[in-house]
Amino acid sequence: xxxxxxxxxxxxxxxxxxxxxxxxxxxxxxxxxxxxxxxxxxxxxxxxxxxxxxxxxxxxxxxxxxxxxxxxxxxxxxxxxxxxxxxxxxxxxxxxxxxxxxxxxxxxxxxxxxxxxxxxxxxxxxxxxxxxxxxxxxxxxxxxxxxxxxxxxxxxxxxxxxxxxxxxxxxxxxxxxxxxxxxxxxxxxxxxxxxxxxxxxxxxxxxxxxxxxxxxxxxxxxxxxxxxxxxxxxxxxxxxxxxxxxxxxxxxxxxxxxxxxxxxxxxxxxxxxxxxxxxxxxxxxxxxxxxxxxxxxxxxxxxxxxxxxxxxxxxxxxxxxxxxxxxxxxxxxxxxxxxxxxxxxxxxxxxxxxxxxxxxxxxxxxxxxxx
Ligand code: ADP
Ligand code: MG
Numbered sequence: 235x236x237x238x239x240x241x242x243x244x245x246x247x248x249x250x251x252x253x254x255x256x257x258x259x260x261x262x263x264x265x266x267x268x269x270x271x272x273x274x275x276x277x278x279x280x281x282x283x284x285x286x287x288x289x290x291x292x293x294x295x296x297x298x299x300x301x302x303x304x305x306x307x308x309x310x311x312x313x314x315x316x317x318x319x320x321x322x323x324x325x326x327x328x329x330x331x332x333x334x335x336x337x338x339x340x341x342x343x344x345x346x347x348x349x350x351x352x353x354x355x356x357x358x359x360x361x362x363x364x365x366x367x368x369x370x371x372x373x374x375x376x377x378x379x380x381x382x383x384x385x386x387x388x389x390x391x392x393x394x395x396x397x398x399x400x401x402x403x404x405x406x407x408x409x410x411x412x413x414x415x416x417x418x419x420x421x422x423x424x425x426x427x428x429x430x431x432x433x434x435x436x437x438x439x440x441x442x443x444x445x446x447x448x449x450x451x452x453x454x455x456x457x458x459x460x461x462x463x464x465x466x467x468x469x470x471x472x473x474x475x476x477x478x479x480x481x482x483x484x485x486x487x488x489x490x491x492x493x494x495x496x497x498x499x500x501x502x503x504x505x506x507x508x509x510x511x512x513x514x515x516x517x518x519x520x521x522x523x524x525x526x527x528x529x530x531x532x533x534x535x536x537x538x539x540x541x542x543x544x545x546x547x548x549x550x551x552x553x554x555x556x557x558x559x560x561x562x563x564x565x566x567x568x569x570x571x572x573x574x575x576x577x578x579x580x581x582x583x584x585x586x587x588x589x590x591x592x593x594x595x596x597x598x599x600x601x602x603x604x605x
Contacts, residue, residue, distance in 0.1 A: 236302040236316075236394035236427060238266040238289060243298035245284055251296070258284045260451045261297070266395075266429065268303075271421045273438035274431045276448035277474070282431045285448070286397050289429065290317045302394055319397045320387035323404060324379035326371045332358070333367040336385050343390060357385045360416060376404045384413065388420060395427040402437070414441055435475050447471050463518070464579075469586045472516045478546070478557050481522065485515045487582055495552025497531045502577040503591030511584040519546060521579035522558035530572030533558075538567060549573065 245259040254260060259281050266272060274282050287293035289300060291312040299308045307315050318339070326335050336354045345353075358364045361381045366374070371382060380401065387396050398417075402410045418441055421428050430441050438445050439459045446456040447470070454468035455461075466472035472480030485492040485499070487507050492499040492515045499515065507513060524535075524547045533549035538560060545560035551573065558573045582589045 237268045237304075238395060238427065239299075239301040239304075240264045240289075241299040241301060243288065243295055243300065245281075245288060245293070245295045245297065258451055259288075259295070262453050264446070264453055264456065266427055267444075268427055269425050270427055271418070271441060271443045272427075272429045273442035273445045274429055274448065275433070275435060275438040275445055275474075277433055280448045281451045282433075282448055283399055286319070286399050286429065286431055289395070290319045290397050291315045292319075316392065316394045317397060318387040318390055318393045318395075320383050320399065320401045322400045324376065324383045325386070326379050326382045328370070328372040330371060331367065332363060332369055332371060332374075332382055335371055335382050336367075336389050339386055339390050343392070353389055353391065357389045360388075360420065361385050361413075377406060377409060380404050381413070384417075388424075391424075393426060395429065398428070398430045400431055400433070417441060435477075439475075445475075447474065449474070465588065466516065466581065467588045469514060469516055469583050472518070472581075476518055476520075478519060480516045480518045481554075481556050482514050482516045482583070483551065483554050483556070485513055485582075487513055487515070492580070492582070494554070497552060499531065499575060499580060500577050501580055501582065501591075503593075505582050505589055506592040507589075508584055512586075514583045514586075516581045516583055517575050517579055519557040519559055521576040522556070522573050524549070524558050524560045524564060524567065525572045525574050526564070527568065527570045527572060530574040533571055533573050535567060535569055535571050547571070547573075 240262055242261055242263060243259065244257055244261045246257045248256050251257060274285065276282055284293065288295045291310055295308065299306050301307065302315065333354055336357055337350050340350045340353060355364065358367055361384065363381060371379060384401060402413060405413060414437060432438050443458065444456060445459055445462055447454050447462065449470040455466065455471045462471055462475050466480060469482045473482060483494045485494045487505050490501045490504045492501055531551060533551045533556065536548045536550060539546045539548065547558045547560050549556050549558060549571065
């Protein structure tokens with residue numbers, strides 16, 4: 235059991251790193267709570283495996299510290315960190331039986347006799363492999379081997395954390411869904427910190443109570459799934475999470491309104507705009523709705539996608555592609571229409587980062603107590 239802290243952590247694979255581009259991980263400070271279920275989410279190449287290997291001790295960071303429960307473990311190898319790690323591809327001993335494979339991590343840590351047997355059978359049961367304990371790993375399918383790898387990661391009851399690096403890549407889709415639900419249930423039962431790396435938002439959002447989103451070597455947001463949805467801290471989060479992702483439009487913002495290609499968009503608060511930054515607004519399709527021409531912001535309709543339970547309009551707002559929901563009652567949609575945006579859900583970004591509204595007026599005139 236451990237709380238894991240990354241303190242001014244950064245990593246370059248190059249011994250002579252000079253600028254930010256030489257760093258696979260840009261400087262970060264992050265705490266992983268004891269017992270949390272985390273997903274580390276981001277596209278291929280953003281640094282997820284690098285970060286995971288630094289936490290497990292397979293890789294020593296070029297800068298900064300890793301702390302477990304306040305103790306500096308930066309220089310300690312994996313064995314001394316009491317961590318279990320499950321990789322993308324199966325790591326099993328082909329010549330051993332399924333049983334021996336599962337028992338190995340326990341015996342290796344000095345557990346013996348009945349305790350080993352009980353634990354092996356418990357984990358095999360969870361993974362629905364009880365009937366295969368006597369079989370040699372060699373003859374098994376890739377799916378089954380990966381289940382053994384998961385079992386080997388989960389079997390030790392005493393680990394500080396279990397790290398999973400895209401563990402379900404080789405598993406077929408139906409089984410993937412089942413295993414993910416099992417991992418979630420196991421997390422509840424075990425009270426162990428779990429960090430689950432994936433590039434798949436659905437996997438991340440269903441497994442984790444906290445999703446850590448990475449982009450280009452940086453952690454751009456760590457939050458609950460609903461926070462990532464409601465308030466993306468970075469345009470990348472808005473775009474990467476959601477399907478389709480958040481609409482991001484270049485804008486000029488003045489006070490409490492944004493201007494996009496001549497269309498004025500009301501914001502819920504006033505903003506102080508920093509000079510020299512690229513300003514954009516972001517709004518998720520779920521908070522934009524199509525309306526008859528003559529109402530809202532004028533758009534041209536490109537197509538309507540029927541998604542089963544909902545419809546999604548693909549339109550152009552000025553020169554920009556834009557996605558908006560279509561209310562059930564709206565029919566007879568022509569080539570032109572309007573969109574209505576919910577002001578509280580229009581966010582302002584400066585160089586990709588969420589800008590806080592200007593609260594100076596609020597501070598000058600505090601609300602009456604109790605408000
Ligand atoms: P992810 O797991 O998100 O796909 P990685 O952590 O594997 O990303 O890679 C992050 C960056 O570091 C990539 O640009 C990758 O090419 C680079 N990288 C990864 N491993 C090494 C290595 N052993 N040596 C040099 N560069 C590496
Ligand atoms: Mg990786």
